[in-house]
Amino acid sequence: MTTLAAAAQHIQDEDLMALVDGELTGTELTRVEEHLAACGQCTAGVAALRDTQLTLRTWSVDTVPQGVADDVLAHLKAWNSGEATAARKAPAASRRKWWAWGGAAGALATGVFATLLLVTSGGRSSRPIESLGKQQTLEATVPAGGVMAGAPAPVKAARAAAVDSLQQDQAAPAPAASAAVAGMARSEAMLAQPAAAEPQRTVRPIGGGGRTGRPATAELNAPMIARTVSLSLTVRDVERSRDALEGLLRGYGGYAAEMNVSTPEGGVRTLTASLRVPANNLRGMLAELKGYGKVEDETQSGEEVGQQHADLAARLNTSRQSEERLRGILKTRTGDVADVLQVEEEISRVREEIESMEAEQQGLEHSVNYATVELQMDEEGHNTVATRTVGSRLWEGARHGWNNAAEALVGLVLFVLEYGLAIVCVLALLGLPAWLLWRRWKKVRTRR
């Protein structure tokens, strides 16, 4: 009976999620929080959701390269000094005469062609950012009236397209709820924010990381060293060594964060792996690993992360204190709803910060507890290329050629399926001015 009654009142999973996402407000939030204070089951549900969130956030990215920043700022400078005005006068100029359309069509054709070139020349390194920047600043100084002033037409078109399709977005009124929440998040006036080292909410890179809940431990005094070993071996048989390696890892309680075996055409089979081994077992495992073949190269390094860990602990402490203080404010506050909402928003922000720092901290601890072994194993070279007969190489070539042809054909079909309509449109666009041009030219000739 009692369990039934309790079950009926459990918070719905979707509401728990909304809570974790900081989307609950007002009475709804109070209702959920009151229930959570008394219900272990729902609290566990929240913990599981937070766990998912933390796991997702282990996917960190590197920092934005300086080159990108420099380039954008260079463009901004040009924009500010008015060099870009040439581009902005262009539309008026192009409206002048009907034959200007002919020019425009030509430019467009060039643009389309350039796009195709640009796109097809792709591959690993597409156009370098620096050169793009230079090109644009140069073109920006072309006298006004040039139809293509400013950025190269295809680039510009792509950018404009990216913005153009937004027009409906803006026409539609913003959902009231979102506007309210967003406005809230942004009006940072009333709260002192000791923990807000960063004014905006960025996705902070997080180290490895694991599950929540573990408090900062007292291992602080011991030196914290994250060990990395890179080892390069030559072995008889990569496939067999790989099997043995998996057994070895299991035996030492380690695992492979990444493992690849590559077999290049006629080349030497290679295994590359990133292994994680409990730091205490590193020596033992390395010794066994070296028995697999001949050691070509070995380097060991250790990074002291104790300071980093201590810094994190200090920041965490500050954030936890400010969370507590905010919760205190919430308890004593009787003021208007908007203020309360703002405090709640702030709490959830601090909470997020705390959780990401905890994840970072655990990532550090993980890197200390588990040493990293970057392993490369090459198979003893049988030089297959030299021993291959002319016949087999011809056959190989023919097979390759056929494969490439088939691939290109499939690609072409895909391309037509995807771009067919666009191509027809472009052709129509190009064809119309050409037709007009031709008609006019004929008229002129007959009149003469």
Place this chain on the structure above:
Amino acid sequence: MNDDETLMSVFARGSARTCGPVERGAAAEAFEELFRRYKQPLYGFFRRRTGDAARADELTQECFLALLESGERYRPTATFRTFLYAIGLNLVRADRRKTVFRAMFSGDSKTETGSDPRTELSLLVRDALGRLDRVEREMLMLREYEELSYGEIAEVLQVPVGTVRSRLFRARAALRDVWQAAPADPIHVAARQGGRA
């Protein structure tokens, strides 16, 4: 301190054809501040949605240049973040189309090598996200990495807020299913990743 929307409005005002040098200078300053705030988040946005770092560099740059050229089109009805990420999404979509086109000429089908090989958990994460429904994955990523609210996600993806909520819930449930079904030993995930590359 100014919020994003105020900065964007200052920038929009200075983008008008008729404005004077003072307004223009203020606009440039506002833009620079917005750039400072969003370069890293936006880079992360592209980095997680494209195969390699070089593309992410280019797209980040493209996106800010698109912003630079579109000041006059910003309407204060949209929050700055939704405006920016909507442009970003359009660029990602266009880039994916190009990649398909490119791949068939160069035969280069290499996609994801990962941004941080050190964290094995991130392999699990990428693998699991890759199995989600396309739209649900986008919603989840906007929520978790760009930290957009439900309302903002709804605006960026042009769907009702209720839909965002229910589909986000479904995405998270699916994610947990994937993780629970996956073998505890990350080696399998790593092997799968390796096999795909």
